[in-house]
Amino acid sequence: MKLFDKKKNRKDSNSKKWDRYQSKDILPMWVADMDFESPSCIKSALRKYVDNGIFGYHSEPKELRDILKKYLRNKGWNIKKEWIVLTPSVGAPIYSIYNLIPKNTQVIIPTPIYLNFLKAPKHLGRKVQKLPMLKDKGRLVIDFKKLASIAKNNSWLMFVNPQNPGGTVYSKKEIKDLSKIIKEKNITVFSDELHCDLILQKNLEHIPLGSMKTIEKNVISFYSASKTFNVPGLNCAFAVIPCDNLRKAFEKNAEGITDDANITGLIALSAAFKKGWKWRDDLIRYLNKNLETLLNAIENHKNASPVVPQATYLLWVSLKNPKRKNLQSHFERYGVGINDGIEFGKKNNIRINFATNHQNIKKASKRIEEALINL
Numbered sequence: 607m608k609l610f611d612k613k614k615n616r617k618d619s620n621s622k623k624w625d626r627y628q629s630k631d632i633l634p635m636w637v638a639d640m641d642f643e644s645p646s647c648i649k650s651a652l653r654k655y656v657d658n659g660i661f662g663y664h665s666e667p668k669e670l671r672d673i674l675k676k677y678l679r680n681k682g683w684n685i686k687k688e689w690i691v692l693t694p695s696v697g698a699p700i701y702s703i704y705n706l707i708p709k710n711t712q713v714i715i716p717t718p719i720y721l722n723f724l725k726a727p728k729h730l731g732r733k734v735q736k737l738p739m740l741k742d743k744g745r746l747v748i749d750f751k752k753l754a755s756i757a758k759n760n761s762w763l764m765f766v767n768p769q770n771p772g773g774t775v776y777s778k779k780e781i782k783d784l785s786k787i788i789k790e791k792n793i794t795v796f797s798d799e800l801h802c803d804l805i806l807q808k809n810l811e812h813i814p815l816g817s818m819k820t821i822e823k824n825v826i827s828f829y830s831a832s833k834t835f836n837v838p839g840l841n842c843a844f845a846v847i848p849c850d851n852l853r854k855a856f857e858k859n860a861e862g863i864t865d866d867a868n869i870t871g872l873i874a875l876s877a878a879f880k881k882g883w884k885w886r887d888d889l890i891r892y893l894n895k896n897l898e899t900l901l902n903a904i905e906n907h908k909n910a911s912p913v914v915p916q917a918t919y920l921l922w923v924s925l926k927n928p929k930r931k932n933l934q935s936h937f938e939r940y941g942v943g944i945n946d947g948i949e950f951g952k953k954n955n956i957r958i959n960f961a962t963n964h965q966n967i968k969k970a971s972k973r974i975e976e977a978l979i980n981l
C-alpha cells in the first residue's frame with residue numbers, strides 16, 4: 607500500500623490533469639488518470655525497449671494476441687485471435703465509428719456518458735437519441751424498458767460497462783436482458799468496457815456483452831490497459847469484432863485516419879495483462895479506502911447525493927438545487943478541480959476522480975465539504 611501513498615510531483619511532468627492548475631492550490635480531480643506509478647512490470651518492459659535505443663516503425667509483440675485471448679477467456683469469452691483490432695485509444699474509434707453509421711440511423715446514447723460519445727456525433731453531423739439513465743437502488747442504470755420501446759430495427763447503441771461516470775457494473779441478468787433487446791431489434795452495439803478491471807466490490811464480476819453468443823456478431827467491444835494500469839498516455843487499446851463485415855468496415859474506415867496503436871502502449875499492455883494483476887488487487891484496496899473517506903465526508907451533506915460506484919475511480923455526485931451555476935469554478939474556488947456533470951450530459955452533478963494518494967483525499971474531502979456548505 608506504501609506504493610500508492612508515495613507522493614508524486616506531477617507538476618513538472620507534462621501532466622494534462624495537473625497542468626490545468628499550474629501553481630494554484632487546487633487539487634486536480636478531473637480527467638480520468640491516476641496519480642500512481644504504473645506497476646514495475648510495465649516500467650521494466652518499457653526500460654528494455656528504451657535501452658535498445660532504436661525507435662523505428664514497429665510490428666506487434668508476437669505473444670500479444672495470445673495474451674489478449676487468454677484475458678477474455680478468463681472473463682468467459684472465447685474469442686478468435688483474428689477478431690482483435692489494435693487501436694491507439696478508445697476515444698479515436700468513438701469518433702470514427704460514426705462514419706460507419708448511415709446518416710439516418712437511430713443512435714441511442716444512454717446519458718450521462720463519457721463526454722466523447724456526446725461530442726463525436728455533433729462533430730460528424732449524426733443525430734442521436736438520448737436515453738436518460740435511472741437511479742435504481744443507488745445504481746445508475748439504463749432504462750431497459752424504455753430502451754426496448756424506443757429502439758428501432760437496426761439501430762446503434764452506445765453502451766459503457768462499467769459505466770462512466772456512474773461506476774455501474776451490469777449484472778448477468780441485466781446483460782441477458784439487454785441481449786434480448788439487441789437480438790430482437792438487430793441493434794449494433796459499441797460496447798466500451800475500458801474500466802472492466804477496476805471493479806471495487808468483491809461480489810461483482812464483469813460480463814463482456816460480446817460473450818453473449820446470440821448477439822456476438824452485433825457487438826464491437828473495446829478494452830485497454832490504460833485505465834487499470836494508468837497508461838493512457840501510451841496510446842493503445844483493442845477492439846474485438848467477431849462479425850467479419852463489420853470488422854473489415856471498421857478497419858477500412860480507420861485507414862489513413864487513425865494511427866496504429868503505439869508500440870510503448872503495446873509493450874505496456876502485454877506486460878500488464880501478463881504480470882500486473884497482483885498490483886491491480888492492491889490498487890483496488892487503496893481505491894476503496896479513498897472512496898470510503900470521500901463518502902464519509904460527502905454523505906454528511908443533505909444537498910449532495912453520491913452514486914456509490916461499483917467500479918472505476920470516479921465518483922458521481924448529484925447536487926440538490928445548487929445556487930452556483932458554474933460548478934467547476936465553484937469547486938475550484940474551494941481548491942478542488944472536478945468535472946461538471948454537464949460535460950456528461952447531466953447538469954447539477956459533478957464527477958470526482960479519487961485516484962490520488964490518501965493525504966490528498968483527506969485534504970480534498972475537507973475542501974469538498976466547504977464547497978458543499980457554500981453551494
Ligand SMILES: Cc1ncc(COP(=O)(O)O)c(C=O)c1O
Nearest residue numbers: 638695696697698720770798838
Ligand atoms: C468510458 C471511457 N471510454 C473511453 C475513454 C477514453 O479512452 P482513451 O484514453 O483510450 O481514448 C475514457 C477515458 O476516460 C472513458 O472513461
